[in-house]
Amino acid sequence: MRILVVNCNTSDDVTDAIDSGARAAASAGTEIRTIQPAWGPSSAEGFLESFMTAAAVIDAVSRETAFDAVVMAGYGEHGREGVRQLVEVPVVDVTEASAYLAALVSDRFAVVTTMSSTIPGIRESLHTAGALSRCSAISATETPVLSIHADSPAAVEALAEAAAPLIEAGADSVVLGCAGYAGLDRDLEARLGVPVLDGVASAVAVAEALVKLGKRTSKRGPFAPIDPRKKWIGWSPFPEAAATGVV
Amino acid sequence: MRILVVNCNTSDDVTDAIDSGARAAASAGTEIRTIQPAWGPSSAEGFLESFMTAAAVIDAVSRETAFDAVVMAGYGEHGREGVRQLVEVPVVDVTEASAYLAALVSDRFAVVTTMSSTIPGIRESLHTAGALSRCSAISATETPVLSIHADSPAAVEALAEAAAPLIEAGADSVVLGCAGYAGLDRDLEARLGVPVLDGVASAVAVAEALVKLGKRTSKRGPFAPIDPRKKWIGWSPFPEAAATGVV
Amino acid sequence: MRILVVNCNTSDDVTDAIDSGARAAASAGTEIRTIQPAWGPSSAEGFLESFMTAAAVIDAVSRETAFDAVVMAGYGEHGREGVRQLVEVPVVDVTEASAYLAALVSDRFAVVTTMSSTIPGIRESLHTAGALSRCSAISATETPVLSIHADSPAAVEALAEAAAPLIEAGADSVVLGCAGYAGLDRDLEARLGVPVLDGVASAVAVAEALVKLGKRTSKRGPFAPIDPRKKWIGWSPFPEAAATGVV
Amino acid sequence: MRILVVNCNTSDDVTDAIDSGARAAASAGTEIRTIQPAWGPSSAEGFLESFMTAAAVIDAVSRETAFDAVVMAGYGEHGREGVRQLVEVPVVDVTEASAYLAALVSDRFAVVTTMSSTIPGIRESLHTAGALSRCSAISATETPVLSIHADSPAAVEALAEAAAPLIEAGADSVVLGCAGYAGLDRDLEARLGVPVLDGVASAVAVAEALVKLGKRTSKRGPFAPIDPRKKWIGWSPFPEAAATGVV
Amino acid sequence: MRILVVNCNTSDDVTDAIDSGARAAASAGTEIRTIQPAWGPSSAEGFLESFMTAAAVIDAVSRETAFDAVVMAGYGEHGREGVRQLVEVPVVDVTEASAYLAALVSDRFAVVTTMSSTIPGIRESLHTAGALSRCSAISATETPVLSIHADSPAAVEALAEAAAPLIEAGADSVVLGCAGYAGLDRDLEARLGVPVLDGVASAVAVAEALVKLGKRTSKRGPFAPIDPRKKWIGWSPFPEAAATGVV
Amino acid sequence: MRILVVNCNTSDDVTDAIDSGARAAASAGTEIRTIQPAWGPSSAEGFLESFMTAAAVIDAVSRETAFDAVVMAGYGEHGREGVRQLVEVPVVDVTEASAYLAALVSDRFAVVTTMSSTIPGIRESLHTAGALSRCSAISATETPVLSIHADSPAAVEALAEAAAPLIEAGADSVVLGCAGYAGLDRDLEARLGVPVLDGVASAVAVAEALVKLGKRTSKRGPFAPIDPRKKWIGWSPFPEAAATGVV
Missing domain, CATH: 3.40.50.12500 (Rossmann fold)
Known part of the structure; x- marks a missing residue:
């Protein structure tokens, strides 16, 4: 294949x-x-x-x-x-795949993304996919996409900080809201204790x-x-x- | 696994x-x-x-x-x-898996099921899954579940008859709305010319x-x-x- | 009757x-x-x-x-x-009866319940009933059902604490989100100054x-x-x- | 009282x-x-x-x-x-009372009213009540309010004709969409075989x-x-x- | 004209x-x-x-x-x-005109109004207009309508204070939620740095x-x-x- | 300007x-x-x-x-x-301008467009604009965009045929769902007896x-x-x- x-x-x-x-x-x-x-x-x-x-x-x-x-x-x-x-x-x-899989392993997922300028587009994309009702919140780390791989531990740290209050507020899984976060799901899962869905995977x-x-x-x-x-x-x-x- | x-x-x-x-x-x-x-x-x-x-x-x-x-x-x-x-x-x-996969290969899916008495429950299940907005219609063949495998060509025929007007009205894929229909997707796909999603598969x-x-x-x-x-x-x-x- | x-x-x-x-x-x-x-x-x-x-x-x-x-x-x-x-x-x-009556004596009701693990089920039940749009929030006291009648003044106290911020945020009535709270509506009403709906009654x-x-x-x-x-x-x-x- | x-x-x-x-x-x-x-x-x-x-x-x-x-x-x-x-x-x-009671004795209710000019207002009133999701359809007999009591058997007949296709399409109860229809629920119920809710009662x-x-x-x-x-x-x-x- | x-x-x-x-x-x-x-x-x-x-x-x-x-x-x-x-x-x-124009020059507008008692009516009016999905929040200054023109700098100040947290939370334009605010949009725009829509204009x-x-x-x-x-x-x-x- | x-x-x-x-x-x-x-x-x-x-x-x-x-x-x-x-x-x-103006002069508008392949995109565009709830239906004439101006009387005829059943079903205005229809609103308005909104104008x-x-x-x-x-x-x-x- x-x-x-x-x-x-x-x-x-x-x-x-x-x-x-x-x-x-x-x-x-x-x-x-x-x-x-x-x-x-x-x-x-x-x-x-x-x-x-x-x-x-x-x-x-x-x-x-x-x-x-x-x-x-x-x-x-x-x-x-x-x-x-x-x-x-x-x-x-x-966007679709991670939302659907998150919806299968949790009640409501939160999206953590890079810049808040992307949030309206993400919201619309989830709406069109039919998955917005399963999304509890979308939050941005305000970290540009290109800085992610310069320092991936820092990226995980920023994601954990952005995700924690969303989990506290009711999300029981997290979706990584940027393809550039590919591969960071395991580390973040270990930090947060909830399923973390990586879009690319x-x-x-x-x-x-x-x-x-x-x-x-x-x-x-x-x-x-x-x-x-x-x-x-x-x-x-x-x-x-x-x-x-x-x- | x-x-x-x-x-x-x-x-x-x-x-x-x-x-x-x-x-x-x-x-x-x-x-x-x-x-x-x-x-x-x-x-x-x-x-x-x-x-x-x-x-x-x-x-x-x-x-x-x-x-x-x-x-x-x-x-x-x-x-x-x-x-x-x-x-x-x-x-x-x-219910969830077939809806999500249908949403990935089409714009809007129609569900064809057995008895109309199941439709309100299906509607609610799709709503909870977040997928109801991608479903154009739910229709029943009024064929009891247990009659499906007594005569599966008849079941395919009934499904095709139920699905055709829904496709005409705008659905571009079909979901088989009963686990008992497992395995009938290929024949129905050949009949209808749109993707048919089998829940079990x-x-x-x-x-x-x-x-x-x-x-x-x-x-x-x-x-x-x-x-x-x-x-x-x-x-x-x-x-x-x-x-x-x-x- | x-x-x-x-x-x-x-x-x-x-x-x-x-x-x-x-x-x-x-x-x-x-x-x-x-x-x-x-x-x-x-x-x-x-x-x-x-x-x-x-x-x-x-x-x-x-x-x-x-x-x-x-x-x-x-x-x-x-x-x-x-x-x-x-x-x-x-x-x-x-669930239905108290929501409908609350909708008749207030603009938006808040639900106060026992454990937060019940909230997704409550949300879905109100949605199916058609009453979710009249519900401003659902909050949990994190008090198990069985502890309610061991100490009902404590239960009223916990309910009042959970309900107060929801009223502050815009709810103008309260629904008791557990059948075990039966009979506590009057005391809570006296505490909160808004209509309190008891599901059983x-x-x-x-x-x-x-x-x-x-x-x-x-x-x-x-x-x-x-x-x-x-x-x-x-x-x-x-x-x-x-x-x-x-x- | x-x-x-x-x-x-x-x-x-x-x-x-x-x-x-x-x-x-x-x-x-x-x-x-x-x-x-x-x-x-x-x-x-x-x-x-x-x-x-x-x-x-x-x-x-x-x-x-x-x-x-x-x-x-x-x-x-x-x-x-x-x-x-x-x-x-x-x-x-x-409007509210009949919708809520209909929602308790059926899955989805249809409203039959007098003139189609009233339908947008009815739709909005049911939306505000939170009950629109339980309403399958609103249909008008095009009979003015004031003609109802001049000939109530004719009114029942007109209501039955308006309601029948809505039941065929999935409604399993009927709400009388005009206070002037007060008292006609029993006759219509006998005609239609589904619960009929009279707003005044x-x-x-x-x-x-x-x-x-x-x-x-x-x-x-x-x-x-x-x-x-x-x-x-x-x-x-x-x-x-x-x-x-x-x- | x-x-x-x-x-x-x-x-x-x-x-x-x-x-x-x-x-x-x-x-x-x-x-x-x-x-x-x-x-x-x-x-x-x-x-x-x-x-x-x-x-x-x-x-x-x-x-x-x-x-x-x-x-x-x-x-x-x-x-x-x-x-x-x-x-x-x-x-x-x-209400309609300002919502529609706000929707053309921003992603989501916030409404700032006089008394919180007007908010449910505003929400319903925006819903009927079809514009509620573009409104991020409605907030009240708790200033009576008739006090606005006694001291319009104070009114602008109150509006700015009410609007600022809504902008912080994601609104990128503001609608003046009272016809009595007519003419205050320019001053408020200068204060807030986002488009401010005056309903009358x-x-x-x-x-x-x-x-x-x-x-x-x-x-x-x-x-x-x-x-x-x-x-x-x-x-x-x-x-x-x-x-x-x-x- | x-x-x-x-x-x-x-x-x-x-x-x-x-x-x-x-x-x-x-x-x-x-x-x-x-x-x-x-x-x-x-x-x-x-x-x-x-x-x-x-x-x-x-x-x-x-x-x-x-x-x-x-x-x-x-x-x-x-x-x-x-x-x-x-x-x-x-x-x-x-798309936005015509929807908003239609919403001001009618209760619900219908969109008539060229090819049905454009309908999902139109639906999403109206949703994003917030105006989908005011749209009763979207229908296609199945006339390609480029054929409109080869024969504009035929285009008006096709639009009238597509719009008539939508008006019968409850729309009380019509939006021209293609910029290429610019200028045809007056003729269509004369034919249909309801306001017709031209997107470009x-x-x-x-x-x-x-x-x-x-x-x-x-x-x-x-x-x-x-x-x-x-x-x-x-x-x-x-x-x-x-x-x-x-x-």
């Missing part, structure tokens, strides 16, 4: 962290290929960056072939429904589940392929056009 | 169908053990039966040892939160995902173990008492 | 308190008969206990005859819809109202009687079978 | 019908006094009329003394929260329950009395002023 | 403030005519007063002729749907937009004119009757 | 139609400048196209200077929150209102400017970088 994992930003360090997290979560026999867009911001921490990464991720996936599932590794970012229209295999967003495991079950993205509704006769300028979702695409 | 699959009713035929479905979905190396309660109705098709099976399932699971996850194979039935309090391993209900795959990720049920909130000093009459969740338990 | 009041747990003391509360609330001419299940926990303070009491209460009610209404005296506990399927007379749950009064109006449980939808041909093992809702039933 | 029943419109016939319905529902020992406003429309079938009757009803109640509860007999009409601010006794609106029974329980309207929140120093022109809620009030 | 602005209370000072605010916001060529009801309270700070002003405003508007739009200048007060039934021109409530601007677009109130649904044959006592929406109307 | 109107697609014909519609709606003294992205699809009729246009529109706006408001002319398309982060002036999306009028009121996009919350130190590859929101941007 080949899973295409897509970091939404252009930071090599974040891509590496996601790749390591995805490989650690993958079953034997699952091939992980982690990519990043050819253009866009080094991190997505708000609406403008999120919308640019949505397009850049769609662009990046349109150039790939030969995979059995896509994992979208941008917590709370836009674009998943666009990728679902682009491919026939299952597309699993880290969750999405890889759920993608494997969907592939094993033989499920593919529905092509009957809004994820039906786009009309091949549609005229595009400068970028196109169609292979030949993509070769001369947006960057 | 050992998954304990629990049919909620006392029908051997349904237990067999669930067992086959679970085994077909399980990965190599996963051991499936399918049980049924020692008491209760041959099928659960409404509130009273659902509440009795909830207790009977809790009773049944309390007598089991040595498993890494529980799959609750009663679509829309009560009791999952009780089992979560009883055990430390992940507990995956077919979905729950086995999701349970495997949780076990691989090392996640366990949160013991910090409402799923904390019950007080061992509590006095019970006639049945008890504690091993020694269970030996002389309710039946 | 004969009202069957059902304590959901097996504590004689709680049954006595409920019985006293019900008799105090009943009109002249109303006969109160208070029962408790033959099996189950001495108090229900979480999901597992709640689901076991649901079955035990259904069992208990199935053995009774000759009553004009049922009052279910387990605040936030499961099972009411099952009893509605079992009988033709009105079934009034203390509320449910008795509302049950009387329904009986006087000649209303009975609808048998057209999900509360239609269960199929008499259904096969049960070890316990059955049908009289003859119940005689050799679950305990 | 003295219950003040307030028809919201100025039709003597409707007031008579409400009075008969209220008396039929009242317990022995309950005195019913039914009044109507001194001004306003002969029936309220839309927003403008509803807002005028709200003021007229407040005016009417402000002139009354010596009652233990108020029943507001205008289905879906405005004003109940204003009357709650005016008096200290319980105020029970027919429901409200009288619930008001009796509240009075027996000794509950009064909360004066801690938005129903606190209005400031006696406030200056009014032309009409005033204060007794001495009311004597020279609005009409 | 002629805009009829209707203060809901009978305070000349508030009417003057609203008139100034409306004129300041109006385009060149827009004629503002600000009126107040002939009867009712000097300020509306709760349900009873709100319902009385709803009727008084309908009465006042029914006596006016020759205007192209109505602005209803009573924040969170009842009656707007009634006026929509009375006239054919657009009717813009300050917002409503005038939105009313101008609707008139320029040639839009009128729909007469197909619940805002269809009331039946001219309806019998009224003491007050009537029809011109000839209004001449001998309620006061 | 200078309003920058942005068609989201790359069709010159649609840009022309939007430009004409915007000019017709603009006040004297308002300068309209209508642009289209340099890249992307000729029409956006689903998720993938919508996400690509979101980025292309952000790119296009980032290259513009000297405007007082932005109108985003892509009904139900993504990106508005990104543009709000990019600029300080008000940003008005046609609505957004221009609302943008003018915001500019006149001196309101600007909040920079305190999620629309705060992006960090100028952030590293971008291939495209950047910063002027110097944009000059060598994505296409």
